[in-house]
Amino acid sequence: MVKKRVHELAKELNVESKELMQKLSNMGISVKSPLSTLQDAEVERVLAELKGGNEKVVNNKGGNQQAQATAVQAQARADKAKEGKNNHKKRHAERPRHQQDARRYDRGPGLVDRVPSRPPDRRFQERPLKVEPPQPQPRAQAQQPASKVQQPAARGRMPAEKKAQVAPPQGEATGRQPAKTKPEHLKVPKVPQEIKAVSEKVRSDKTRGEKKQEKQHTARARDRKELLDETLVDRKLRPLASQKKKTAPGEPEPKPVVEKKPIVIGESITVKELAEKMKNSPAEVIKKLMMLGVLATINQEIDADTATILAQEFGFEVEVKVEQDVEALFMQEPEDDPADLQPRPCVVTVMGHVDHGKTSLLDAIRETNVTATEAGGITQHIGAYQVEHNNKKITFLDTPGHEAFTAMRARGAKVTDIAILVVAADDGVMPQTVEAINHAKAAGVPIIVAINKIDRPDANPDRVKQQLTEYGLVAEEWGGETVMVPVSAKTRQGLEDLLEMILLVAEMQELKANPNRPARGTVIEAELDKGRGPVATVLVQNGTLTVGDNLVAGTTWARVRAMMDYKGRRVKKAGPSTPVEVLGFSEVPQAGDQFFVVPDEKTARQIAEKRANRKREEEFKAAMPRVSLDDLFNQIKEGQVKELRVIIKADVQGSAEALKQALERLSTEEVKVNIIHQGVGAITETDIMLASASNAIIIGFNVRPDVNARRVAEKEKVDIRLYRVIYDAIEDVKAAMSGLLEPEYREVILGRAEVRKTFKISKVGTIAGCYVTDGKIARDAGVRVIRDGVVVYEGKLGSLKRFKDDVREVMQGYECGLALEKYNEIREGDIIEAFTMEAVKRELA
Numbered sequence: 001m002v003k004k005r006v007h008e009l010a011k012e013l014n015v016e017s018k019e020l021m022q023k024l025s026n027m028g029i030s031v032k033s034p035l036s037t038l039q040d041a042e043v044e045r046v047l048a049e050l051k052g053g054n055e056k057v058v059n060n061k062g063g064n065q066q067a068q069a070t071a072v073q074a075q076a077r078a079d080k081a082k083e084g085k086n087n088h089k090k091r092h093a094e095r096p097r098h099q100q101d102a103r104r105y106d107r108g109p110g111l112v113d114r115v116p117s118r119p120p121d122r123r124f125q126e127r128p129l130k131v132e133p134p135q136p137q138p139r140a141q142a143q144q145p146a147s148k149v150q151q152p153a154a155r156g157r158m159p160a161e162k163k164a165q166v167a168p169p170q171g172e173a174t175g176r177q178p179a180k181t182k183p184e185h186l187k188v189p190k191v192p193q194e195i196k197a198v199s200e201k202v203r204s205d206k207t208r209g210e211k212k213q214e215k216q217h218t219a220r221a222r223d224r225k226e227l228l229d230e231t232l233v234d235r236k237l238r239p240l241a242s243q244k245k246k247t248a249p250g251e252p253e254p255k256p257v258v259e260k261k262p263i264v265i266g267e268s269i270t271v272k273e274l275a276e277k278m279k280n281s282p283a284e285v286i287k288k289l290m291m292l293g294v295l296a297t298i299n300q301e302i303d304a305d306t307a308t309i310l311a312q313e314f315g316f317e318v319e320v321k322v323e324q325d326v327e328a329l330f331m332q333e334p335e336d337d338p339a340d341l342q343p344r345p346c347v348v349t350v351m352g353h354v355d356h357g358k359t360s361l362l363d364a365i366r367e368t369n370v371t372a373t374e375a376g377g378i379t380q381h382i383g384a385y386q387v388e389h390n391n392k393k394i395t396f397l398d399t400p401g402h403e404a405f406t407a408m409r410a411r412g413a414k415v416t417d418i419a420i421l422v423v424a425a426d427d428g429v430m431p432q433t434v435e436a437i438n439h440a441k442a443a444g445v446p447i448i449v450a451i452n453k454i455d456r457p458d459a460n461p462d463r464v465k466q467q468l469t470e471y472g473l474v475a476e477e478w479g480g481e482t483v484m485v486p487v488s489a490k491t492r493q494g495l496e497d498l499l500e501m502i503l504l505v506a507e508m509q510e511l512k513a514n515p516n517r518p519a520r521g522t523v524i525e526a527e528l529d530k531g532r533g534p535v536a537t538v539l540v541q542n543g544t545l546t547v548g549d550n551l552v553a554g555t556t557w558a559r560v561r562a563m564m565d566y567k568g569r570r571v572k573k574a575g576p577s578t579p580v581e582v583l584g585f586s587e588v589p590q591a592g593d594q595f596f597v598v599p600d601e602k603t604a605r606q607i608a609e610k611r612a613n614r615k616r617e618e619e620f621k622a623a624m625p626r627v628s629l630d631d632l633f634n635q636i637k638e639g640q641v642k643e644l645r646v647i648i649k650a651d652v653q654g655s656a657e658a659l660k661q662a663l664e665r666l667s668t669e670e671v672k673v674n675i676i677h678q679g680v681g682a683i684t685e686t687d688i689m690l691a692s693a694s695n696a697i698i699i700g701f702n703v704r705p706d707v708n709a710r711r712v713a714e715k716e717k718v719d720i721r722l723y724r725v726i727y728d729a730i731e732d733v734k735a736a737m738s739g740l741l742e743p744e745y746r747e748v749i750l751g752r753a754e755v756r757k758t759f760k761i762s763k764v765g766t767i768a769g770c771y772v773t774d775g776k777i778a779r780d781a782g783v784r785v786i787r788d789g790v791v792v793y794e795g796k797l798g799s800l801k802r803f804k805d806d807v808r809e810v811m812q813g814y815e816c817g818l819a820l821e822k823y824n825e826i827r828e829g830d831i832i833e834a835f836t837m838e839a840v841k842r843e844l845a
């Protein structure tokens with residue numbers, strides 16, 4: 001038999017090392033740490049003792065558990081005897097099936113990726129909860145937990161009696177209990193680290209009487225653990241309060257004694273709210289949290305588990321009630337009955353290379369088809385417009401370019417039905433043409449090519465068609481499927497054909513929507529209007545939006561106060577594929593935000609606020625510990641951080657988006673520009689706090705910080721930069737990034753000295769008497785010894801003296817004495833070259 005360490009034995013027995021150490025000390029075996037070794041006899045004693053303990057419990061629990069306990073002991077013995085793996089496997093195979101199941105469940109290694117990583121909840125482990133000993137179970141039931149773990153999806157809520165039935169048998173309880181797989185909808189936030197602290201605290205509250213009854217207590221504790229692990233699954237169904245009722249009469253109640261009215265919380269709660277509910281000061285609560293090892297600010301959310309522990313410290317029970325997810329309820333788009341669907345106009349986006357005429361084409365179509373019919377001829381620029389051709393409407397999105405298209409798509413918005421690819425007939429396919437093709441293809445949107453500028457003398461539409469074949473776009477007349485229309489935005493030639501083709505392609509798509517339902521759609525553009533407040537152009541994609549509707553868009557909400565169409569006319573209703581300008585938003589939403597109508601203002605407000613909180617939380621979570629820009633540079637130098645975080649605030653969404661894209665384009669391999677937040681409107685205190693928490697700088701474009709923000713920014717030392725020209729902002733960031741980039745080093749030769757004489761001094765080494773022939777020799781410089789043109793040593797100076805004095809440097813034409821660090825082979829005639837490494841600021845390409 002081989003000596004065993006405590007932790008090894010504990011592992012074999014599936015108990016905590018600490019628990020085993022306690023047991024050993026009760027048995028009079030002294031061990032210092034889990035690494036201490038146990039003599040054979042001691043191991044035997046422990047096993048015998050445990051066997052006794054198990055048997056006691058087994059008696060309580062019935063024969064089935066006895067089999068399990070025996071299995072554990074058999075395993076312990078098997079390990080002790082160091083049987084080969086094959087033997088072990090063989091025996092394992094021979095073992096009755098229910099034992100195998102129990103063992104698999106008990107030990108877990110094979111189940112590692114099937115059971116959740118959450119450790120057994122030790123908070124409850126030592127709490128003296130009395131549990132009714134489970135009735136002896138039929139075999140099928142005893143096996144149930146193992147099979148459940150294997151099929152977590154099958155788990156659901158179940159009544160408490162049923163749970164008791166499926167509580168694992170005793171053999172398992174002696175082992176480390178794997179946490180049960182929880183169904184998704186019952187997941188509680190992760191158990192925080194501080195549990196350990198609480199566990200320790202509760203443990204220290206143990207009475208002396210308990211210690212005497214250690215054996216029984218341990219067995220009971222395991223029972224409790226077993227039950228509580230089970231209970232953790234439905235914490236939300238059975239709050240701690242109900243568990244506590246099970247505490248046996250006579251058993252000491254752990255501190256604190258809970259008598260107050262339970263606090264009802266959701267899945268999480270802010271520190272402030274919890275403090276209010278407990279009628280305590282937030283400072284007290286934060287202090288207690290710190291003692292539990294959790295650093296939280298007053299407005300930070302803590303999860304239900306942390307809140308439960310915390311509240312207990314104040315003598316409160318907590319009831320966790322999961323709110324019905326109203327958001328999810330409305331987020332899901334109910335299927336429309338095909339009978340309710342009606343044809344809707346198609347939505348078109350114009351893409352293409354810079355200067356190929358996207359804007360001109362959009363303007364030409366608008367002017368031809370809109371303004372001409374408009375009294376006064378004033379068209380509104382609301383981000384989208386509609387034209388009518390052959391009595392059919394087409395909606396054009398007014399933000400040309402695939403960047404906007406993809407930015408929307410990245411936010412989950414699918415707005416475009418058809419992409420018009422504008423290619424200048426004189427210029428042909430260019431890089432952004434290819435990008436646009438790829439973006440449209442990636443989105444699965446059909447492409448119509450508008451070969452523009454055919455009025456130009458050097459126009460060559462066939463060349464364009466030819467080039468496009470390389471990208472999989474083959475013109476119809478060449479046997480392909482892509483519609484290509486030669487047009488001129490200037491002469492308006494071909495525009496009718498283009499519209500005709502758009503309608504044709506749209507027809508093939510059979511675009512339909514149900515106008516008779518609450519609206520949903522996407523925010524196309526949004527800005528803060530001085531007179532009217534937040535204004536957003538939205539595209540209704542399904543249903544009908546009506547004045548007075550309440551809607552949620554991203555983290556904002558609106559009660560639709562008024563709507564204007566692209567002609568600036570007030571409208572009361574907007575059906576599918578209609579772009580309208582909406583007034584009544586709580587804040588400026590973001591382009592790409594999807595909106596949906598909800599029954600009332602309260603719901604709208606609730607969902608938006610919840611989303612805003614969640615977003616803020618996420619932004620804070622993503623935030624790094626606060627450092628100044630200088631520190632950030634140092635951090636970057638140390639290779640820890642390689643990104644410049646930026647918050648953009650602008651007067652209109654378009655500028656914010658443009659700035660964002662331009663800045664992100666500055667990212668290099670070394671430094672990434674990360675726009676952690678962008679928004680429209682003044683720079684607020686919240687922006688500063690986010691910047692402070694994330695080491696971000698704030699760029700304001702045509703906006704200014706409000707008074708509060710200024711004050712907080714000063715306090716938090718947040719760098720705010722205000723611009724009126726986008727170019728200036730980009731240039732500044734570029735410069736900052738040059739500072740942030742790891743500098744390149746260049747060697748600079750300081751000077752040379754010739755060794756004229758050498759002296760050997762005991763304990764010091766070789767001293768070289770030198771003459772500085774050019775430049776200078778500096779004490780902190782790097783030096784190399786050159787002999788016959790070959791470098792024989794490179795290192796540092798050990799000393800530099802003039803006469804008897806240490807000096808910092810010796811200039812050309814002077815003599816000096818020097819010693820080299822760790823090099824004594826210096827000879828007369830050697831050249832000493834002094835050099836430094838100088839950082840070179842790098843410019844971005």
Ligand SMILES: Nc1nc2c(ncn2[C@@H]2O[C@H](COP(=O)(O)OP(=O)(O)OP(=O)(O)O)[C@@H](O)[C@H]2O)c(=O)[nH]1
Nearest residue numbers: 353354355356357358359360452453456488489490
């Ligand atoms: N001759 C001729 N010139 C055109 C035509 N369409 C556009 N242009 C000219 O081409 C230049 C670029 O046109 P824009 O409409 O600004 O092109 P764009 O693709 O929107 O450019 P960006 O917005 O910068 O991407 C302008 O000078 C237009 O006047 C056309 O059909 N014929």
